[in-house]
Amino acid sequence: MSTNVLAFRRSGFTLLRFKGIPVTLGYTWLILAAMVVAIYAPIVQRSVPGIGTGTSLFVAALFALTLLVSVFLHELGHALVSLRAGIPVRRINLDALGGFTEMDREASRPGTAAAIALAGPAVSAALGVVGLVGLFATELGSLPWQFAFQVCVANLLVAVYNLLPGLPLDGGKALQAGIWAATGDRWTGYRAAGWAGRVVAVATVGAGLWLFAAQWFSWIGLILLLMVSFELWRGASSAIRAARMGPRVKALHAAALARPAVAVPAAATLGEALAEAAGREVVAVDGRPVGVLDRTAAEAVPAEQVAAMPLQGLLRSAERIPALPAALKGQALVDAIGGSGAERFLVLDEGRLTGLLYTSDVVKALR
Incomplete structure (x- = not known):
């Protein structure tokens, strides 16, 4: 990730500290929250008979907050495994593009790198299962059912998408660790997972355009997905550049x-x-x-x-x-x-x- 992009994603304020780790809420998340409320409130009002405008806005705001907590727990999974491995965590950043956990250094072993990468999707999958249980425990179409449905779908989508095998996604980090373990060279892993990340970025753009053409996505949803794709491409390109730097890193003494x-x-x-x-x-x-x-x-x-x-x-x-x-x-x-x-x-x-x-x-x- 380039310095300018990193600085942009860090811009915000410290929301809280967990185990001494600052959790930063990006200003861009506030824009995302407003968009979620604007899109989701009418859906709630149409889906739940008799609900007022004020209540539907409250429910939509609650859902936006739930998404934030879900992303935080996802990143916290990365952070806790990192700390357990003895790698200090500088901060957890939450913004409109999701979040990222900034660690002091990379893992020294591929197994550790894979464990840190997969911890986040594991947390998201667990939250998705909680939402799934909520679907069976609530009345179909009711307000609690709507909320459980959103929690289930949002977290399972995050878990599945993050497991795609391309950097900078968590699945890409796990792929890089696997290639590193197989070849003994972390830089080969970066190169392969970086190119895979570019494929994922292009495929994401294609999927977004198809969903928009099929009227499953609004303009807002398409723009968000294009932003995610752009960030994926940048992260994948950074990994490829890092792979080229491998021989120079090895020569340092x-x-x-x-x-x-x-x-x-x-x-x-x-x-x-x-x-x-x-x-x-x-x-x-x-x-x-x-x-x-x-x-x-x-x-x-x-x-x-x-x-x-x-x-x-x-x-x-x-x-x-x-x-x-x-x-x-x-x-x-x-x-x-x-x-x-x-x-x-x-x-x-x-x-x-x-x-x-x-x-x-x-x-x-x-x-």
């Missing part, structure tokens, strides 16, 4: 990408530090790393003051700089960098500082 660094006492002068560094990065230590020399600030020091200038006034704090093992490589390195969100890292070889790794250098290596 923390020790090779790190800029050489030397540890000097925090009490040293700038002149002593530069002499010791011999062009390398300078990390000041006082029992532990306390700061990294700010090269811009150091270069601004007049030449006649370099020898006596205290190093401490020219340091950027190292308190929040994470450490990485020099042997870290490939996807594990990408996951570690993505999970921390830091701009640079101390690279340690058996506990000894050997370099500084900048996130920007890793990004360049992937281009």
